[in-house]
Amino acid sequence: MSLVDRVFLPRKIRLPRVEGLVQWIVPLAIVVVWQVASVTGFVPVRVLPAPSDVALAGWKLLLSGELIRNIWVSFWRASIGFLIGGSIGFAFGLANGLSQLSAKLTDTTLQMVRNVPHLALIPLVILWFGIDESAKLFLVALGVFFPIYLNTLHGIRTVDPQLIEMGRIYGMTDGELFRRVIFPGALPSIFVGIRFALGIMWLTLIVAETIAASSGLGYMAMQAREFMLIDVVVLSILIYALLGKLADTASRVLERLMLSWHPAYWKR
Amino acid sequence: MQTVLRTALSETELASRASFAPQARLEREERRVQTSGLPLNIRGLRKSFGDNEVLRGIDLHIPAGQFVAIVGKSGCGKSTLLRLIAGLEKIDAGSISFGDDVLPQDIRVMFQEPRLLPWARVLSNVEVGLGRDCASSDAHARAGKALAEVGLADKRDQWPSVLSGGQKQRVALARALVSRPRVLAFDEPLGALDALTRISMQRLLERVWRDQGFTAILVTHDVSEAVALADRVLVIDEGRIAHDVMVNTIRPRERGSAELARLEGSILSRLLSADDHT
Numbered sequence A: 001m002s003l004v005d006r007v008f009l010p011r012k013i014r015l016p017r018v019e020g021l022v023q024w025i026v027p028l029a030i031v032v033v034w035q036v037a038s039v040t041g042f043v044p045v046r047v048l049p050a051p052s053d054v055a056l057a058g059w060k061l062l063l064s065g066e067l068i069r070n071i072w073v074s075f076w077r078a079s080i081g082f083l084i085g086g087s088i089g090f091a092f093g094l095a096n097g098l099s100q101l102s103a104k105l106t107d108t109t110l111q112m113v114r115n116v117p118h119l120a121l122i123p124l125v126i127l128w129f130g131i132d133e134s135a136k137l138f139l140v141a142l143g144v145f146f147p148i149y150l151n152t153l154h155g156i157r158t159v160d161p162q163l164i165e166m167g168r169i170y171g172m173t174d175g176e177l178f179r180r181v182i183f184p185g186a187l188p189s190i191f192v193g194i195r196f197a198l199g200i201m202w203l204t205l206i207v208a209e210t211i212a213a214s215s216g217l218g219y220m221a222m223q224a225r226e227f228m229l230i231d232v233v234v235l236s237i238l239i240y241a242l243l244g245k246l247a248d249t250a251s252r253v254l255e256r257l258m259l260s261w262h263p264a265y266w267k268r
Numbered sequence B: 001m002q003t004v005l006r007t008a009l010s011e012t013e014l015a016s017r018a019s020f021a022p023q024a025r026l027e028r029e030e031r032r033v034q035t036s037g038l039p040l041n042i043r044g045l046r047k048s049f050g051d052n053e054v055l056r057g058i059d060l061h062i063p064a065g066q067f068v069a070i071v072g073k074s075g076c077g078k079s080t081l082l083r084l085i086a087g088l089e090k091i092d093a094g095s096i097s098f099g100d101d102v103l104p105q106d107i108r109v110m111f112q113e114p115r116l117l118p119w120a121r122v123l124s125n126v127e128v129g130l131g132r133d134c135a136s137s138d139a140h141a142r143a144g145k146a147l148a149e150v151g152l153a154d155k156r157d158q159w160p161s162v163l164s165g166g167q168k169q170r171v172a173l174a175r176a177l178v179s180r181p182r183v184l185a186f187d188e189p190l191g192a193l194d195a196l197t198r199i200s201m202q203r204l205l206e207r208v209w210r211d212q213g214f215t216a217i218l219v220t221h222d223v224s225e226a227v228a229l230a231d232r233v234l235v236i237d238e239g240r241i242a243h244d245v246m247v248n249t250i251r252p253r254e255r256g257s258a259e260l261a262r263l264e265g266s267i268l269s270r271l272l273s274a275d276d277h278t
Ligand SMILES: Nc1ncnc2c1ncn2[C@@H]1O[C@H](COP(=O)(O)OP(=O)(O)OP(=O)(O)O)[C@@H](O)[C@H]1O
Pocket: B049, B052, B054, B072, B073, B074, B075, B076, B077, B078, B079, B080, B081, B221
């Protein structure tokens, strides 16, 4: 919007802002109630520290640089694991969606592996990799693989066959058909997979870092538990929630950009 | 037929030069109109799906530029015949020839569903109809012109999902027309539209057919639509052409005239009598 619009349409600008604030009323109220409950002693500090204490702990860790370092390590593990697992899942989804032979060859195996909860592999993974980075990356990648694989495959298989026939009638080559018909048609389903995968990514990382790590948010929480620093424990949990929300928002924005043709994304 | 073939070849040649020579493009446009329309020869055409013998020997000659309507009861094989003509199914026996070597873009099909790409704007959906020429520099201009022909020039930047059913079908028509086809096959293109939209679409079909002179093959279950639009109505029954009726009324035809009504009645009674036999 240009500067002129801003000057002449102040109400249009303000309205969405107010609406954007509405969703924060409840979280804010919870924090206030929590603070009051802690200060009045209704909730013992050993059970749940006051929000102000958590904030203070966060501030201290921030100053010491420890917080940033741990967040960065966790973020790095999450994104690298997601990229590895996601691209392998996407590749298999594409191959099995497009080629009968490939699907016959690998789909049954993958469906079988899918039934093993990937977190059940933690003992084995520790035996294989120890507690270094590759253990965490492996687990995250494995967890992310399946939602992306399944939804890419589903998306490609459910592209309207009439559209594919139309593409062929109008002389599209295989490459064009993929680029202009199959991939855009599969994209909504692929995004569903990405959203699922992001959830699994954080979950896997939390568990893995809590059990076997020497850095990262999960490690920070476990360390704090040993020294009975309950404010740091709560802080780590909140940061996980925040990072999860951030990843979800990022994928939503991307979705909205890439699926701008879809009526479901036109209005909130 | 030799001349037609040569024009078709030089057309592609000109297309590659079109961006440099507007004069050549004009010439090509003119020649297109003159040579539009291919004759169609079908000999002993058979098609079965498993044990289901759908077409049992179709013999048919359609002169260039004729408007033929095909009617018949549901499941008699109208769509199958159309798909064979468009090369979408394999022929079991017999032959279909166009009296000429045809380029893929010479034959276009329109279906009951518009089959637009929901993720492409209206204009790029029409550009799909250019096939291999899709990336050429005059693609926008040609697609825009085809859109204008169906009266949707102002919708070029819309997503298909905001269009009404009739408008979507008009975009599909523009996409079929943009390559200046010489045979245009319609499979119940107006089947999903309301009565008023149908009538305006019928007028549009008749107009573009008269303007461009392609050979039109229209499958419909609406006999009044068939007699209103076609030069000739074919009734298919038991896998064969059971009746071949010429509609010689002069155009523009007057809807609901006694003559058309009489013709419609006689074709309907034939369809119904065919129903009694089975
Ligand atoms: N791909 C296919 N595989 C198997 N059977 C088919 C196939 N296509 C058509 N048929 C069969 O061929 C017969 C004719 O089908 P077709 O679609 O040509 O009928 P139609 O005359 O177009 O009917 P309608 O008016 O309902 O559209 C039907 O019995 C149908 O079941």
